[in-house]
Amino acid sequence: MTITPGHYMALAAALFAIGLIGVMVRRNIIIVFMSIELMLNAVNINLVAFSQMYGHVTGQVFALFVVALAAAEAAVGLGIILAFYRNKETVNIDEMSIMRW
Amino acid sequence: MGEAIAFYSLAALILVFAVLVVSARSAVHSVLFLVANFLCVAVLYVLLHAEFLAVIQVLVYAGGILVLYLFVVMLVNLKRAPEEASDPRRRDRFGLLLSGAILAELAAIVLYSFAAPWSHTAGAAAVPGPGNVETVGRALYVDYVIPFEVASILLLVAMVGAIVLAKRDL
């Protein structure tokens, strides 16, 4: 019983779907952000699994770029959340619709 | 055999923690489950012979980004529950259905690809070279030096942006 890259892909797909459900269903924007992190991690698992499959480190290098991207996204996103919270005292994503009417 | 046991137990843990992240009531608990999830993913990377990435996962994700999340969760101390108000035009059910459909699609793709045998098996071709750190470093600084610089500029921009957004008066 060997573990093929397919197993890792199945795991990543399930993780991605869970993150997607979180983004769709939760209304606390911080938890929505965390669900996005879950999805990014699912992508990383895929990248590393393929890097292992082809015996080449490119996948791992791109996983590193994804981590850097996640850091940038978290910093800016959380900054926006804090700025919004100071103005409207809420982190509910449904009440953040002042940009569309 | 050992690899299979490790993979299945890790996969189960990762998925359970992911479900808990999405379903936890308190945001602090959510962050905690996310930390546990990321630590399990790091162990999975070790299983895939990506030691450097595993350590970076713990250092950057668990030790850096999630501490930031925890800080924000604690700063944002809410008088009413964040999930209380709901936009009447919001379509929760539809979103759930949509993500369910995507899950089904992904499952179908995975099942379909399992039907054909894999030409490579994981672990057959381990990453060659003196060690994982050296090979990743060489790839990062020689083959992908332009993307690397772009990523560093992105981080700089994000840093400036975060300060501008979060600081009350500059």
Add this chain to the structure above:
Amino acid sequence: MIDSVLIPLFKIVILLVGVLTAVAYMVLLERKVQAWVQVRLGPMRVGPHGVLQPIADVVKLIIKEDITPARADRWVYTLAPILVLVPALIVFAVIPIGESITMFGREVPLYLTDINVGLLYIVSVSSVGVYGIILGGWASNSKYPLLGALRASAQLVSYEVAVTMTLVSLILMAGTLSMVGIVEAQREAGLWYIFVQPVAFVIFLIGGLAETNRAPFDMPEAESELVAGFHTEYSGIRFALFFLAEYANMIVVSAVATTLFLGGWLRPFPNVAVLAPLGLVPGWAWFLLKTFLFLYFFLQVRATLPRYRYDQLMRLGWKVLIPLAIANLFVTGAARVLL
């Protein structure tokens, strides 16, 4: 079977017992050193000159009532001390205490494992320890612990950057991330890295004081400002875990500093042939001696220096140490390329 399971298990047991005993006696030593500095006697009642005091302390902490505040988040409140202690202990897995020794006709290396990302492993595992502090302060549902926790985590996160930067310049010198490899590189260079990287050593030492929340950077638990900081509400065995973790972290910092800057198990001046008789002392004894020197330094500093103010601490971290560490890294890199 014996090589893959029994010997590592045996080593883990010895390591844990050793570290925990060392922690218990560190507490006694700290009280004695402070007493000497202040011309007092320190603990004298339990055993001759108080040498059995740690046992009495442990018994007291275990049988004390273990209180959970009424509005506390029960699970997180219990989890927090464990989250602080576990990273502090598992770091010891990669710290090399000595070279291989022959025991019962078997070559036994004096370290648990030697992984090729050893130094990064230490940095990343100890960065997880922050969670215990933040969560402990938050879960107590009380004002002083929360303030202490926020101070502590801001301090840890800021100083981690400076310390990690200095480690990068050290990695540039050694060309490896493995802890054993770094000691071997110092043997080959014939020089401890403290002589090559004095700036990095000073930054590491200051950062180490801040990372372990020790005086003069003990803001998170400043008695006069915050009662006791993030563990105000803790008592009994859970308080003991926080306490253990703090001292275990001190031992970690000392052991890492010994390995990186003082040549680990190497004797002083490993390339000077005149000092060869020093090589008769086994390597692990040198390692323990050097680690002890660092620990004594920690205690002496606490007895000597007053506490920093919070804004001074942040200024020192961000405006002095981090630029200095980056400059040091730049100079090291340039020297490596040019020389």
